[in-house]
Amino acid sequence: MIPLLTGIDREYGLLCGLTGYLAAVGAAVGVGDESCTVDLGTPVSGYVALDVRLARHPGRDMALLWDEHHGWAFAMETHSGEDLLVLAYLGGDLVPVPSRVSRFVAGLRSTGGPVAAPVPPDLRGDPGELVARLLRYRRDEWAAGGPFLRRAG
Structure with a gap:
């Protein structure tokens, strides 16, 4: 017997939902999909590069970070390539x-x-609820099985 909801199902749900959510946030802050990345490691996280500079740090690039424990963070890139x-x-x-x-x-x-x-x-909650909330942002290409899997017909 194989349970219906496996780790693979959760990862796929997170991927589908989080990519759509990051795209929606990216659009809201004025950047495109090319500025967004997803990491399904632990914790699940996302990155949105911003076209924003701060007066206190005029020479630094800024980004939004999201993870399943802390939610959104506003972050500054370092010159050394570190975190x-x-x-x-x-x-x-x-x-x-x-x-x-x-x-x-x-x-x-x-x-x-x-x-x-x-x-x-610490914003951690029920993992199933997180997937359900993110899936509200799922984009059409994921609903059809992903960008490389299209329905025939």
């Missing part, structure tokens, strides 16, 4: 609507960036 430096966390909700993420970025941009060190929120 990004998290400047702020959105908090409150693991899967906020894209417009809320966009307002978060706009607020940080208008103030020049945060001054205090960020504290990561």
Whole structure:
């Protein structure tokens, strides 16, 4: 016997939902799909490169990071290629609507960036609920079986 919901099903659901969610957030902050990446490792995470600079860090590229534990973070690229430096966390909700993420970025941009060190929120919840919430953003090509798997006919 094989259970209907396996780890593969969860990964596929996360991939389908998270790619659509990142695309929707990317569009809300003014960047395209080419600026977004997904990592299905532990924890599941996403990255959105931003076309944003902060007054306090004019020579640094900025990005949004998302993971299944902390939700959204606003981060700064380093010159050394090391991990990004998290400047702020959105908090409150693991899967906020894209417009809320966009307002978060706009607020940080208008103030020049945060001054205090960020504290990561723990937003972990039910894994099945996370997949269900992300699947609301699933794009049509994933609903049809993925970009390389099309329905015949």
